[in-house]
Amino acid sequence: MEFDFFLELFLGGLTRGSIYALIALGYTMVYGIIQLINFAHGEIYMIGAFTGLIVSSVLTMAGFPQLAVVVVAACAAVIWSCAYGYTIEKIAYKPLRNAPRLSALISAIGMSLFLQNYVLLAQTSDFLPFPSLVPDFEFWDPYAHMMTSPELVIIITTVIVMILLTILIKFTQIGKAMRATSQDAKMASLLGVNVNRVVSITFIVGSATAAIGGLLIASHIGQINFYMGFIAGIKAFVAAVLGGIGSIPGAVLGSLILGWTESFFTGYISSDYEDVFAFLFLVLILIFRPSGILGKSETQKV
Amino acid sequence: MKLTDELKKSTLAALWFMFLTFPLLVIRVNTVTDTVEWRWSNMAFIGAGTFFMSIVWRYMIRKKNKGKSQASQDRASALRRFFEQKQNQIMALSILGIFTLAFPHIFSMYQTNIMISALIYVMLGLGLNIVIGLAGLLDLGYVAFYAVGAYSYALLNLHFGLTFWFALPLGGLLAFIFGIILGYPVLRLRGDYLAIVTLGFGEIIRLVLENWSDFSNGPAGIPNIPKPSLFGMDLSLQAHTVYLFYIIVGLVIFTIFFINRLQHSRIGRAWVALKDDEIACQAMGIDKANTKLRAFALGAMWAGMGGVVFAAKTTFINPASFTIWESVIILCTVVLGGMGSITGVITGALLLILLPEYFRAFAEYRMICFGSVLVLMMVFKPGGIIENVRKTYKFNAQAK
Numbered sequence: 001m002e003f004d005f006f007l008e009l010f011l012g013g014l015t016r017g018s019i020y021a022l023i024a025l026g027y028t029m030v031y032g033i034i035q036l037i038n039f040a041h042g043e044i045y046m047i048g049a050f051t052g053l054i055v056s057s058v059l060t061m062a063g064f065p066q067l068a069v070v071v072v073a074a075c076a077a078v079i080w081s082c083a084y085g086y087t088i089e090k091i092a093y094k095p096l097r098n099a100p101r102l103s104a105l106i107s108a109i110g111m112s113l114f115l116q117n118y119v120l121l122a123q124t125s126d127f128l129p130f131p132s133l134v135p136d137f138e139f140w141d142p143y144a145h146m147m148t149s150p151e152l153v154i155i156i157t158t159v160i161v162m163i164l165l166t167i168l169i170k171f172t173q174i175g176k177a178m179r180a181t182s183q184d185a186k187m188a189s190l191l192g193v194n195v196n197r198v199v200s201i202t203f204i205v206g207s208a209t210a211a212i213g214g215l216l217i218a219s220h221i222g223q224i225n226f227y228m229g230f231i232a233g234i235k236a237f238v239a240a241v242l243g244g245i246g247s248i249p250g251a252v253l254g255s256l257i258l259g260w261t262e263s264f265f266t267g268y269i270s271s272d273y274e275d276v277f278a279f280l281f282l283v284l285i286l287i288f289r290p291s292g293i294l295g296k297s298e299t300q301k302v
Numbered sequence: 303m304k305l306t307d308e309l310k311k312s313t314l315a316a317l318w319f320m321f322l323t324f325p326l327l328v329i330r331v332n333t334v335t336d337t338v339e340w341r342w343s344n345m346a347f348i349g350a351g352t353f354f355m356s357i358v359w360r361y362m363i364r365k366k367n368k369g370k371s372q373a374s375q376d377r378a379s380a381l382r383r384f385f386e387q388k389q390n391q392i393m394a395l396s397i398l399g400i401f402t403l404a405f406p407h408i409f410s411m412y413q414t415n416i417m418i419s420a421l422i423y424v425m426l427g428l429g430l431n432i433v434i435g436l437a438g439l440l441d442l443g444y445v446a447f448y449a450v451g452a453y454s455y456a457l458l459n460l461h462f463g464l465t466f467w468f469a470l471p472l473g474g475l476l477a478f479i480f481g482i483i484l485g486y487p488v489l490r491l492r493g494d495y496l497a498i499v500t501l502g503f504g505e506i507i508r509l510v511l512e513n514w515s516d517f518s519n520g521p522a523g524i525p526n527i528p529k530p531s532l533f534g535m536d537l538s539l540q541a542h543t544v545y546l547f548y549i550i551v552g553l554v555i556f557t558i559f560f561i562n563r564l565q566h567s568r569i570g571r572a573w574v575a576l577k578d579d580e581i582a583c584q585a586m587g588i589d590k591a592n593t594k595l596r597a598f599a600l601g602a603m604w605a606g607m608g609g610v611v612f613a614a615k616t617t618f619i620n621p622a623s624f625t626i627w628e629s630v631i632i633l634c635t636v637v638l639g640g641m642g643s644i645t646g647v648i649t650g651a652l653l654l655i656l657l658p659e660y661f662r663a664f665a666e667y668r669m670i671c672f673g674s675v676l677v678l679m680m681v682f683k684p685g686g687i688i689e690n691v692r693k694t695y696k697f698n699a700q701a702k
């Protein structure tokens with residue numbers, strides 16, 4: 001009995017952690033390149049979920065088969081999220097590339113506030129029911145009492161996304177350019193790297209992962225609203241910092257640790273203070289190990 | 303040639319934004335009745351709007367890159383020269399003073415109440431200005447200290463019957479202590495981590511107030527907080543409002559005086575120097591953590607006092623008044639007015655709080671405007687509408 005409860009919490013934490021990881025990956029990529037907390041990242045994730053919901057509802061009403069609906073909705077969510085990510089960078093961050101960090105941060109918060117209220121005005125302030133995009137797999141039936149099929153899909157997707165991103169950064173031309181830009185943007189541009197293009201691509205890739213996350217999580221939870229991105233974004237940021245910001249495996253590791261600790265905390269201690277716990281965790285990490293678990297500690301130079 | 307180029311760019315921008323906003327602005331799905339609402343008119347608005355906005359945007363970017371134009375600089379300095387003369391200053395101040403004193407008697411109680419809220423925000427803005435404008439620390443949990451102030455008055459009054467005048471300094475002191483407790487560990491962090499940690503702290507305080515019902519009465523809040531009394535006299539509701547108005551005016555004046563003196567003191571200059579270059583500053587022998595902590599705690603103290611006044615004004619508080627967006631609104635007043643500039647922050651706070659009050663029809667657009675204000679101000683005018691003028695010493699070679 002005790003062990004069953006433990007296992008339930010463990011698997012719940014695993015799902016939760018994978019959810020955070022999908023958002024944290026985008027955060028960590030953007031932070032790695034331009035050292036900016038992209039507060040609007042959570043909003044991209046929310047926009048991805050909304051676009052997916054709208055497109056899938058329209059298609060379902062038009063009578064398309066389930067599979068086509070899921071594929072088209074997922075593509076639409078990714079495309080529009082990427083478009084938003086790209087545009088946000090051009091409007092709110094690019095003009096501030098050389099400005100003090102404080103300005104870029106304030107601009108990022110403004111963008112987050114703007115996008116939330118844009119969706120609120122354009123759509124609704126109510127919770128919208130989100131259809132379950134992932135069907136129940138037959139082969140998974142024997143294990144379904146421990147973990148549902150959507151949860152399985154979330155975990156597998158997280159692993160795939162992490163592997164793809166690692167390949168992209170480690171072994172491709174653009175990945176090399178990204179690493180160069182994150183080390184020294186000025187030097188990279190002197191050596192022929194188109195820094196603007198690299199930053200744009202980073203935002204697009206980050207937004208794509210956020211959109212996938214948004215779709216999966218929304219269909220797992222079953223409802224969405226305009227505010228869903230904010231707290232999720234902050235928590236994902238906590239996870240990214242915990243793992244060592246700028247590092248892809250670090251983001252996943254940090255997310256899993258956060259997911260498990262939250263799950264065990266709510267299971268064994270109290271569920272009222274779940275968010276309080278996440279923030280306290282963040283404060284403690286930042287005080288004792290600001291570079292995170294897998295991050296490199298850096299010394300400040302003049 | 304140039305014109306067609308401009309038109310082409312704007313058309314492209316318009317098309318891009320029409321594509322971008324298509325799913326969210328045009329389609330609205332009603333999942334209950336299974337109907338889809340197509341709002342094509344929105345797309346036309348977006349297209350036309352973006353077309354003109356992109357022209358303005360590029361013009362502004364070009365203007366910004368060219369640097370400040372001579373004309374606007376002349377205009378600003380002419381105004382400044384006018385106010386530098388002593389007699390003009392006295393005249394302007396006395397007009398302002400008479401207007402303020404007469405305000406609650408000229409205008410209705412409704413107007414006075416709005417003005418009181420606006421002045422609370424002026425006070426909060428000036429307090430946050432110490433943290434952001436002078437010391438350059440982005441504090442997104444400012445509202446937590448505001449909540450500490452408000453709740454300390456409400457609870458001290460509920461349990462011990464403490465009056466407003468005792469609660470005011472106590473609320474400030476408690477917020478100050480909270481500021482030190484939070485600031486001590488986190489101020490060593492880099493700027494952007496600080497933003498997230500303070501944001502987290504703001505949420506922690508709100509969640510604790512919401513969940514710890516035995517202490518704070520939970521989401522139901524605390525009603526029947528008494529308004530400040532005047533030597534135990536029985537005041538009517540109207541007299542109370544007028545009295546509170548004068549209290550907050552007095553507090554704002556005290557704040558202005560205090561911050562003005564602070565700015566030109568040793569610690570004020572240390573803040574500004576620390577904001578510009580931390581490493582150089584440490585090399586000059588300034589204790590970084592200690593100096594930042596003072597800014598943080600002093601800012602918190604002002605939020606605490608603002609909270610006490612807020613509790614006294616509304617006579618009812620609950621955790622819903624202290625969300626993270628309240629912090630962002632205060633941040634917005636500081637950013638719009640001009641970080642570091644006292645007149646700027648006052649103007650910003652009055653504009654941002656009074657305008658939405660008088661344009662009630664556009665109330666739902668309030669937050670989206672605040673968001674745009676933050677982005678646009680940072681992109682085009684990071685110094686705010688009334689920029690802070692630093693004292694500069696010019697060496698004049700031809701003085702002889």
